[in-house]
Amino acid sequence: MARSKEFEEKVVLDKAMKLFWEQGYEKTSMSDLVEHMGIHRRSLYDTFTDKHTLFLKAFDRFAERTNSRLAAGVKESATAEDAMKFLFKYMIFGDEDTPPGCMLVNSAAELAVRDMEVDVKTRAGFSDTERLIKEIVVWGQEKGEFTTAIEADDLAQVLHNSLVGLRVLTRTSTPKEKLERIAELSMYILKKK
Incomplete structure (x- = not known):
């Protein structure tokens, strides 16, 4: 007779996601996962x-949660500038219950060069973020908030690069005040006429 699961899959997947996010793939052992997830x-x-396979599922869970949070934050913004500020703030501070940095960026740096499945997922994640940034830029350009002297695609690429850099720096002891100044200067390009 098959035993029934004694755990909620999404709950334990969230635990695995946070552990991989915090420690990386290589440093996380199966024993670490068993202990942290609280399952046999x-x-x-x-x-x-x-x-x-667990890592890939945890990565998908990260993408699902992050994309949902970013979409909600942008939707709640009154202006394109507010939406862009939200993105930068989220990348610097994240959510209260998550490790610093970004699982997508960490995974790209650690694994993408040698793991095709991770490479595909990280490139897709970066594309999703850049697409969201472009939508915000176009919104701002249409409303006269942002410059039209630079194409929306180009602005999105530059701002995405800045966001990725910030996500790396949040894993260090760099003061948040410095990261916020970098975000402000990164947004300056949007106003440049």
Whole structure:
């Protein structure tokens, strides 16, 4: 007779996601995962197959949560400038219950060069973020908030690059005040006439 699961899959997946996010793929052992997720090793293998599959599912969970949070924050913004400020603030401070930095950026730096599945997922994640930035830029250009002297695609690429850099710096002891100044200067390009 098959045993029923004694855990909520999304709950334990969130725990795995945070551990991978904090420690990275290589540094996270199966023993770490079993302990942190609070499930038996056999249940982990039965549900997620292996460490790599679990990592990919945790990565998808990260993308789902982050994309949802970013979309909601942008939708709640009254102006394109507010939306862009929200993006920068979110990249610097994140959510209260998450590790610093970004699982997508961390995974790209650690694994993408040698793991095709991670490369595909990180490139897709970067594309999604850049697409969101472009939508905000176009909104701001249409409302006269942002410059039209630079194409929306080009602005989105530059701002995305700045956001990725900020996500890396948030993993260090760099003061948040410095990161906020970088964000302000990055946004300056949007106003340049």
